[in-house]
Amino acid sequence: MTRADSLKLARDWLTGGGLVAMLMGAIIAVPLTLYADDWVRALTDRIHPVARARVLHASRVDGELRVSLAVTRLRGECKVLGGYAWGTTPEGYALRINAERTDGRSAADIPPGQEVRVGEWRLWPVAGVASVRLYAHYDCEGRLTSVLLAEVPT
Helix, strand or coil, X not given: CCHHHHHHHXXXXXXXXXXXXXXXXXXXXXXXXXXXXXXXXHHHHHHCCCEEEEEEEEEEECCEEEEEEEEEECCCCEEEEEEEEXXXXXXXXXXXXXXXXXXXXXXXXXXXXXXXXXXEEEEECCCCCCEEEEXXXXXXXXXXXXXXXXXXXX
């Protein structure tokens, strides 16, 4: 192949859509790569969650639900930010439920591999709610994730 043939081939590639195809590939590949990264991290959180919890005691008192938990931290790179709750009505609607520890302390980090009693949580209002889900919110090296700690029927 001569130099003239190489130049003609390069010119034809650029004007014949090769450059457009390359740009379109880049435009499509970047968002897909970012989406795939988020998808892989979400899948990792499901397969290997940050923490696991078990309900020690649950009772209904004056229109609120009291839940005592023991939590085992499974991954050490995440820092707990706090807890939040959602209620589900008998019709299947989701309602935001207030959640706080009865001792007034904020959530504390638990050493990995240890089960720790994290105290009693007050969840309210629960009138008209069939069940309540209590979650913990974690910061995993700049990425936020949530863990279902308990689902309790009211």
